[in-house]
Amino acid sequence: MEQLAPRRNLRDELKDRGIRMTHQREIVLELIQGSSRHLDAESLWKLAARKDTCINLATIYRTLTLLKRFGLVDELDLMHIEGEKHYYEVTRLRSHIHLACFRCGEIQEFQTPLFTKLCKQVEQECSFSIKTGRLEFGGLCSKCRQKERPAAD
Ligand SMILES: [Zn+2]
Ligand SMILES: [Zn+2]
DSSP, X not given: OOOXXXXXXXXXXXXXXXXXXXXXXXXXXXXXXXXXXXXXXXXXXXXXXXXXXXXXXXHHHXXXXXXXXXXXXXXXXXXXXXXXXXXXXXXXXXOOEEEEETTTOOEEEEOOHHHHHHHHHHHHHHTOOOSXXXXXXXXXXXXXXXXHSOOXX
């Protein structure tokens, strides 16, 4: 299986764009950058509030909007496995696909050269310039499929 491409470095990318760094922004960046999970704004807020009780949800959303504007985070709905929540993750140097398990909620990430190929084909055949793209599949993960299968003896 292809290894996932490295994540962009949020702090460096913002610095390169001349964005001012505040203490609160720094906290939010660090949390998104370091998380191995796909976090929604509310969970992000709870984690941030542990480090600075003055951070409010509006600061979280403002930071996310800024990062989204520069294509540094992706906003995902992950097949709405937990209702209407949206999740955020740092974009990687190459796009990956998300597989959401409807039963246990696990999110698997998968990278394939076919994704780049698909984008190129869309751009050519639709004469469309792609700025961002996402692909998500919903179904059953291998663990849940195992449990569903009758025990073989
Ligand atoms: Zn599962
Ligand atoms: Zn992901």
